Amino acid sequence: MLTRPAPDDRLPRLTRTAVDRVAAVAGRADVPVLAGLLYRSGSVALGPRAARVWAPTWIGHAIARASADFPRLATDFTAHSSGHWHSWNRVARLDGQPVPRHKVYVSPLPEHLLEALPTLFETALRRGVPGFKIGASTEGVLRPDKIVLYLRDAAEADAVAQDLADALTELAPQGVPFTGQVGASGIVSRGRDPEGTSWRAWLIDEVASALHAAAAEGGDVSGRALERLAARDIDTATWWPHDLAKELAA
C-alpha cells in the first residue's frame, strides 16, 4: 500500500515551486508558453558540457551494456530505438487487455542513469511490465521523466513503483514535477494517461490554463489557480491521478 506524500516531500514541493514561479509571469504569456515552462521545470539545462557528456551515442552504449546482463529482455520484449526514446514492449500481447495507461516514472539525476538501469530491467522482467522507455537523446536524459514504465492497472503500477522506490533509495533523485511521489526520495512517481493524451501534458495544460485565468483576475495568482484546479477534482497537494488520490486519502 502506498503512502500519501507530505506537502514538503520532494515532488509536491518541486511542483508547488514551479506553479508559484510560473504564476509570477502568468500575466505576460499565453497558455502554451506557460505550459512549456511548467513542462520543462525540473529539467537539467542543455549546455555544451551536457551535450558532450550525454551524447546520444553514449546513451546507446550505456543501455546496450546494461541490457547485456538481461538476455530475457531480448526474448520477452521487442526493442525499438529512435531519436527520442529507446522503447521495449512485451512480445506477447493478449487481445482485449486494457491499453497500459498507468505510468511509473523513474527519475535519477543523469549521472545516476547507468546505475538505475539494472534495477529497471530486473523489475520490468520480474513484474511482467508490458512496456517501458528510456530517453535516447541528450535532451531525453536531461528531462526529469527520462524513464517511463507502462502498466495496465493501478495495482500493478503501485507494486512496480514501490519495488523501484525501495531499490533505488541510494541514487540521487531528479524528480518529475506534476506526478505523484512514491517512496521517500522522489526518484519514483506515478501518473495515469487520460484517453488520447499523456498525464503530464494533460495536467500541465490544466495548470497553465488555471494560471492564465487567475492572472487575469489579479491577486494571489497561484492560490486562485490551485483553487480552480481543486474545483476540477485535481489533487493539488499530491498531484496524484484523481482516483488514486482518493484511495490515498482514504
Next chain:
Amino acid sequence: MTGPTSVAERRYVLPADVELLAPTEKDAEAFADIGLRAGEVAVLRPGSRERPRVVPAEAAALLECFRRPCTVTDAVLAHCAQWGGDPVSTLEEAFPVLVALSRAELLALDGTGAAQALAPRLQPGDRVGSVTIGEPLRVVRDGEVWRGRTGLGERAAVKVVVAGATGRGLLAREAAALGRLAERAAGLAPALLGFEPDTTAGDDRYDVSGTLALSWVDGRPVDSAAHRMAATKALPLAHEDEARDLAVGVADAYSRLHESGVVHGDVHPGNVLVDACGTVTLIDFGLARVDDTEFADAPRTAGGEYVDPRTAAAALSGGPLPQVTPVDEQYSVAALIWRVLTCGPLLELDPDRATAMRQVCEEQPLSLLECGATTWPEGERVLRRALAKDPTDRYPSMRAMADALRSAVAEARPRRTGTRETPTCDLSRFEVGGPMWQRATPALSADLADALFDLATRTGDTDAADLARIWSLH
C-alpha cells in the same frame, strides 16, 4: 569478358587496403564499446561505405591466406597446413563468412576493380573547368570531394562520381539543375564552375562518370545547426527564436526551388546547409527533377524519416515509386523542419523497412511539446497541414506553406535580449516575488536570466535552469 565460372576456380584476394583489427588486452575495453570482444577480429576497409564486419579470429587467420590471389580451396589447404585442422570442416565453417565478406567487397575477385586498393582519381594541381584541384576532403570508392581554387582565387569544391547504376546521370542531372537555379534562383545552390562528363567510361563500375566543379558553400547540415543552437544558446527561448527563423529559411529555400521548376527529390539534413548568418543553401541535385529538360523525370529512392506517404505507400505495395511532386516534397520539408524544431525525428520509425513505411502512411506525430520543443500552436498547425497524409489536404504550394509558417513565427514572436555573466550569488536572492524580482528592469532581468542559465549549464542545477526560464519572461 570471360573467366572462371565456378567458385572452386575463382581466385579471390584480400585487397591491400583491407585491415584486420584485433583487440589487444590493453584496449579490450574500448573495443568492447563497439561490440568487439576478445577472440574476434574486425575486417574493415577505409573509404568503403560498407560497415566493418566482425569475424572469429580463426576466420581472420584464413583471410590472411588471401593476401595473395588464390582459390578458396587453396586458401583452406594452406591454412590447415599452417594451423592444423580438417580442410572439409574448415571450409564448411568458413564458407558463409567468406561469402559475406565478398558481398561487402572486403574479399574481392582477383582482377576486378574491387580488388584494387583505393587510390584518389584526381591529383593536386589537376584542373576541372576553371578550378585547380587542392587537397582531398573525402575519398571513397564511389566518389571523391576535393577542395579547389578558381583562377580568381575563390574557393571551390570538386566532386567526382563513379559510374554506378545512376552515376553518369547523377552529375549531368545536377549540372542541369544548377544551371537552371543560376538563372532563376541565384544563391540558392552552389554555382556551377565546370562539368566534365567522362565519355570513356566502360563497363567497369569503378570508371569515373564525370567531374563537377562547384563554388564553395560555407555551412553545416541543418540538423547540426539546430542542435548547435540548442546546445550553445544561453536560453531555450532564444534557441527557439532562432530555430523558428531557420525553419522559415528552409521553407523559403524550397519555395524558391519549386518556383524555379526544380524538385529536389533528396530532402535530408545533409543536403540543406546553413551558414553562420542562417542563410540556407541546398546541395546535391543528383535526384532532382528539372522541368522542361531531359531530366523532367528522376530516379527515386524510398526510405528514412523524410519519405512522403504517397511514396511510402508505393514502396509498401512493391510497385514502381512515383515521380516526386512539389506537394510530396512539401511533406519531406515539413518533416525536416520538425527535426529543426525538436532536434528529433517526426516519427519514431521502426528499423524494419515495411513497418516504417506503414508508419509513414498511417501514424500521426506527437505534439511539439511532447517532442521536447516549446509549444507553438500556430506553427504546429502549419506543419500538421503540410504533413497531411493525403496530399490534397496540404498547402497548394511550398510558397503558401512558407508564408503560413512566417506568419506563425510573427504571431508567437517573444521578446528579450541580454548578455551572459558568470553568477556568483546565492540563488535565493533570485526567487520570484523577492526584492530583486520587484525592482528588476527588463534589461537586468534578461542579464540575470542569462547568468542563471550559464550557472545551470555549468552545474546541472535544475533550480537555476527553472529560474532562468522564468526570469527570461520577466
